[in-house]
Amino acid sequence: xLKIGMRVVCLVGVVLGMTWGVRAQGERRDAELEAxxxxxxxxxxxNRAILQMLQALKQQLAARTVQEAxxxxxxxxxxxxxxxxxxxxxxxxxxGAGRGTVKxxxxxxKGSRLQFYGFLRLDLIADSARPDFxxxxxxxxxxxxxxxxxxxxxxxxxxxxxxxxxINYSGPEIGGxxxxxGKFEVxxxxxxxxxxxxxxxxxxxxxxxxxxFSLLGGQTWDIISPLYPTVNNxxxxxxxxxxxxxxxxxxxxxxxxxxxxxxxxxxxxxLTGAIDSxxxxxxxxxxxxxxxxxxxxxxxxxxxxxxxxxSRLSVGxxxxxxxxxxxxxxxxxxxxxxxxxxxxxxxxLHERVMxxxxxxxxxxxxxxxxxxxxxLNTVLGTExxxxxxxxxxxxxxxxxxxIFPGYTVDDPVDRDIPVQGRIKNRAWYIVNRFYPGGPFxxxxxxxxxxxxxxxxxxxxxxxxxxxxxxxx
Numbered sequence: 001x002l003k004i005g006m007r008v009v010c011l012v013g014v015v016l017g018m019t020w021g022v023r024a025q026g027e028r029r030d031a032e033l034e035a036x037x038x039x040x041x042x043x044x045x046x047n048r049a050i051l052q053m054l055q056a057l058k059q060q061l062a063a064r065t066v067q068e069a070x071x072x073x074x075x076x077x078x079x080x081x082x083x084x085x086x087x088x089x090x091x092x093x094x095x096g097a098g099r100g101t102v103k104x105x106x107x108x109x110k111g112s113r114l115q116f117y118g119f120l121r122l123d124l125i126a127d128s129a130r131p132d133f134x135x136x137x138x139x140x141x142x143x144x145x146x147x148x149x150x151x152x153x154x155x156x157x158x159x160x161x162x163x164x165x166x167i168n169y170s171g172p173e174i175g176g177x178x179x180x181x182g183k184f185e186v187x188x189x190x191x192x193x194x195x196x197x198x199x200x201x202x203x204x205x206x207x208x209x210x211x212x213f214s215l216l217g218g219q220t221w222d223i224i225s226p227l228y229p230t231v232n233n234x235x236x237x238x239x240x241x242x243x244x245x246x247x248x249x250x251x252x253x254x255x256x257x258x259x260x261x262x263x264x265x266x267x268x269x270x271l272t273g274a275i276d277s278x279x280x281x282x283x284x285x286x287x288x289x290x291x292x293x294x295x296x297x298x299x300x301x302x303x304x305x306x307x308x309x310x311s312r313l314s315v316g317x318x319x320x321x322x323x324x325x326x327x328x329x330x331x332x333x334x335x336x337x338x339x340x341x342x343x344x345x346x347x348x349l350h351e352r353v354m355x356x357x358x359x360x361x362x363x364x365x366x367x368x369x370x371x372x373x374x375x376l377n378t379v380l381g382t383e384x385x386x387x388x389x390x391x392x393x394x395x396x397x398x399x400x401x402x403i404f405p406g407y408t409v410d411d412p413v414d415r416d417i418p419v420q421g422r423i424k425n426r427a428w429y430i431v432n433r434f435y436p437g438g439p440f441x442x443x444x445x446x447x448x449x450x451x452x453x454x455x456x457x458x459x460x461x462x463x464x465x466x467x468x469x470x471x472x
Contacts, residue, residue, distance in 0.1 A: 111171070112171045113171075115167065115168040115170070116166070116167055117167075117471075117472065118471075119470055120470045121163050121469040122468055123135075123158060123159055123160075124157075124467065125156070126154065126155075126156045126464045127154050127462070128154045128460075128463070129151060129152060129153070129154060129460060129461040129462075130152075130153060130154070130155060130459075134157045135161065136234050137461075137463065138238060138240065139422060139449075139451040140461040141459050142451070142453045142458065143458065143459050143460070144453070144457035146456075151459065160197075161188045161234075162188075162189060163188055164202075165187075166183065166202075166203070167183070167185070169182035169183070177210060177211075178208045178210045179210075180206070180207075181208075181209070182207060182218075183205055185203040186199045187200055187202060188200065202219075204218050204219045212254055212255050213252075213253070215251070215252055216249075216250070216253070217251075219246055221244060221245075222244040222270065222297060222320075223266045223268055223270075223297040223298060224244050224318040224319060224320050224368070225342045225344060225360060226244070226316065226318070226344055227344050227356060227357070229404075229429075230392060230404045230406070230433075231429045231445050232465075238369035239369055239372050239425060240410050240426065240427055240449075241388045241389055241408030241426065242369065242390055243340065243365070243369055243388075244369065247271050247274035247275065249268050249297075250269050252266070260304060260305060261302060261304035261305075262302070262303050263302050264299070264300070264301040264302070265298075265300050266297075266299050267296075267297065268296075269296060271295075272293075273286035273367060275368070275369065276366040278324060278367070280326055280376070281327050283326075283327050283328065287324040287326055288322065290326065291325040291335070295322030295323070295338065296320060298318065299318035300317055300318070301314065301316030302314070302315060303315075303346075310350060310351035311349055313346070313347055314345065315343070315344070316343070316345070317341075317342070318344070319339070319340055320362075322337065322339070322367070323335065323337060323338075324364075330378055330381060331377075331379060331380060332381050337363070337383065338363065338367060340361070340362030340365060340370065341360065343358065343359045345358075352395065352397075354394045355392070356391075356392055357392055357406075358389050359389035360388060361387035361388075362385070362386065363383040363385045370388065370410060371384045371386040371412050372412055372422040374417065374422060377417070377418055379418055382416060384417065385412065385416050386410060387411055390409070392405070400434060400435050401432070402435075404429075406428070406429055407426070407428045408429075409427075410426070411424050411425075414454065418454070419455045420455055421453065422451060422452070423453065424451070427447050428447075428448050430445070430446050431443070431445045440469070440470055440471075442466075443466065443467045443468075445465040445466075446462075446464055446465075447461075448463075449461040449463055
């Protein structure tokens with residue numbers, strides 16, 4: 001009996017042990033299942049966040065489609081917005097770039113990155129009449145016989161001066177979650193003999209961004225009139241309808257995404273006299289600096305997709321106000337003002353079709369590339385008023401070929417202009433851009449350029465500009 005009792009006890013113990021083991025295993029399985037369920041919920045939440053990020057990136061890429069189509073391998077007139085910063089943003093880094101690695105066009109170390117970019121370029125230019133400068137045209141010289149017959153003769157030139165070298169800087173995160181970036185860019189259009197051209201600084205600035213907010217200091221595009229025509233890649237139709245240039249400045253920008261669109265505001269101060277260097281009283285100091293005030297600039301813009309991601313409308317309103325002072329009076333005045341009001345727009349109807357342009361009016365605009373380069377009438381002692389703008393249609397006929405017909409005009413008020421001054425400067429043009437493959441671009445641009453003078457015969461030039469460019 002004792003043995004039987006012991007066997008029963010052992011059997012009961014085994015059964016209880018097996019039951020406990022099964023129960024414990026079930027509890028572990030339940031815990032594992034619950035952990036898996038929790039992980040699935042976390043992954044689903046991450047997927048939703050990723051989808052939201054992709055949607056936001058899609059909207060940002062759609063916003064850049066029009067700008068990139070207009071640039072076509074060139075530079076935008078702005079840095080981030082020109083009207084962000086309009087008449088350039090940072091070039092994206094090569095994929096796979098990592099810290100501590102060195103690539104032929106990128107240097108990375110300790111959270112900072114230097115990325116090199118640019119292009120090699122050769123221009124061949126033929127004119128039927130003489131422009132003011134053969135390589136950097138702003139206007140056509142008068143064909144009036146009283147000035148001699150030389151202006152009626154054509155010319156041919158060629159140069160590599162627009163070859164460009166640039167560095168984009170991306171730094172580590174700074175206080176408050178800010179992102180530090182910068183740009184330094186030069187070409188060779190700064191004089192010198194043809195076989196020994198000199199460097200010209202185009203951009204040199206540093207920028208700190210906190211989300212939609214940014215602060216920039218250095219030289220880059222003006223805030224006003226952020227776009228520029230595709231034609232005339234060096235002087236950009238300045239003094240012939242396109243306003244704004246590069247200058248030293250301090251700029252604040254706010255560019256939030258709201259709904260399906262993006263608002264942008266930029267305001268800042270810049271150096272007056274950086275372009276025309278006016279010193280009318282001849283005291284050795286630029287009149288803008290003598291005023292002891294910087295010029296003020298601002299732009300308000302909005303962009304929104306239309307019926308799909310490849311169609312988009314972008315509009316902006318901008319303006320500036322500047323001061324100039326003299327020690328010695330000029331035509332009885334010691335102070336003058338410069339101001340403008342500007343509108344810019346881009347309408348992308350399709351990925352292959354877009355319309356864009358600018359319109360403006362103002363006075364004393366020589367320092368902002370208006371008034372056909374005339375700011376003041378020193379005989380009357382008045383600011384020269386002017387109005388103008390440009391419009392351009394871009395059509396992508398194939399993946400190898402874009403065409404851009406356009407028109408641009410700068411029209412000062414005639415009574416503000418002295419005798420033999422320039423009363424109108426305009427051109428219509430056809431731009432052809434070919435992309436044979438890889439980083440190569442071939443351009444063939446035709447311009448019919450007309451400049452009218454007060455009391456002199458007009459100047460008319462048929463200009464052909466052919467160039468080849470290799471981007472790197």
